[in-house]
Amino acid sequence: GFGKGGGGAYIAHDGTLLARWQSVWERPETLLFDLHHHLLLGETGEVISGWLGIAAILFCITGLVLWWPTRRTFRLRALPPRFTRPAVILHHRDIGAVLALPILLAAITGALMVLKPLGQAVLAPLSPAAEVAAWQAKPPAASSATAQDWPAILAAARARFPDADPRMIIWPRAPGEGVTLRLRRPAEWHPNGRTTLTLAADGTVLAARDATAAPLALRAGNALYPLHSARMAGSAMALPLRVVMTLAGLGLALLGSLAVVTFWRSRTGNHRSAPAIPRGRVTG
Template sequence: MRTLDLLHRWAGGLIGLLLALLGLTGTILVHQDAWVMLPGADQALVTDAAQVGPVVAGLLADPASRPQSIIFADDGFGLHRLRMGNGAGAYADQSGSIVSRWDSEWARPELWLADLHKHLLAGDVGETIGGIAALIGLFFIISGIILWWKLRFTFSFRLWPARLSRPAIIRQHRDFGVVMAPLLFLSCLTGVMLTLPPVTNLLLSPVISPAERKAAMAVPAVKGGALAPGLDWAAMLAEAQKTFPDGEFRVLTLPRRPGELISLRLRRPVEWLPNGRTMVWFQPETGAMVGSRDAATLPLGARIFNLAYPLHAAKVGGLAFRLVMSVSGLALVLLGTLAVWSFWFRRPPPQRAPAGRKKAAV
């Protein structure tokens, strides 16, 4: 038990601020749609392919400014987001008019905050570091409950320590942490699943193998040609809507490499994932539909994985669940910062040996 306590305290002292940063940025991003205020952001969602198609055609008409992908508006945010590559992009309203354009993600706070939360501004390396931090967070939760159990009869819930002394901080940390443990466990577990594929594969291994999950998400074995100008986007979207009448257009992606297909992600009502995993693919040279995939028919393991992001980012459950996950994020901020403060700045001074014992040693 002493070794477990030592590991718990040292790990908290070392990465507490990193976990606090992830908790704070995550809490802000959960409410992103509420604070990104641009003209048309509150516009009612247009879902008819006959209306969306001409807008898409207009946005993709000019090869010089053509986006690599379009993330369509949804019920919570009424603007289309255009991704241009190299951090550039734009927001367009549902009539196709550009309302904001940027050449770098640093120009849009919601974008660099998302990059900070997911990648720590360090690409794939930062994402792995964040995932390892979330994995250590799971260790904190489990070890914290074990350490709390022997002192459970002294439980006294406090949002803030009675004093900023080390004993008071430790007591508040212990009792507050055990109350927040279920929410923190959900945040850390889903964070691990989204960032550490080996751990995800291990967690899902009882229901699906990595090879089976990869096969389930594979694109059609059809080689695409060069992207033709003047494709009938309205007809293509109408074909997708005919295939999945209850599907909502979510992400249209153009080929980035030779041989790739045009892909369209849709979200059906049974899906929690905000951008859905229901797919339709088109030939770039003709616009003909060459394949589709219904997310509702995916293997159980793939459907379980698709729950990780909407739970982590509170994309399901409305305002109530966004507030619940905000509590989780703010709890992580409080626990992480006070853990570092008490470990590094409120450590007890080293005990000195009594004078008599020193003389005896001499």
């Protein structure tokens, strides 16, 4: 789990404390996630990363438009034949054309997840608004009991979704709210599942949401993260997609690095090759 400031802990099933940290800087996995998701800037960085996704979409589209007239010269190479500006530009266009689809997939899904108003606007036409609102309705209040009867809660979850695996426990945020279990059914792509079960302290089911039967707009939204992260649990496409997205990430890093190096080399070359202005006396 994660606490305030990025702190958290890993706890085994028997309650043994495996590791604890106070900030994202103390664990490499939490630091990389925060860098990718928030750019180490919190909510502001999250919004910036979403707009960077929009920029990546525009770069892919404009890059394909620029590549199309030169498609007859297409050559698939891992590296440019020469590290000259024309050779790097042609290599950039060719590799960019090959990687355009997976980069677009990552950029579109990332932007729709992070920029939530945009995601809602894009996915809303897939389902009637009333159907989505009914699905997302707040569960009824729980009883006043405060101590959770975990055997009863887990037994009720198993009885309601016998084929689901428990993934998360969401504690009540306010008095009168039930505890929510997040589960994954076999047909779900999301590694942590989106099926939820809200129960009172005595195991009484307050609300059950089967993600496989959710409105289409919500099911499409639930598919964004598995597609973006290439973590499609239970799908035969999981490994091929992971390989493609890995190659796309490496290719994107290569394209960006070569573009930056070529840009600065061209600026340095232009500066050095600028003709000297002869000094002399102006006569009239």
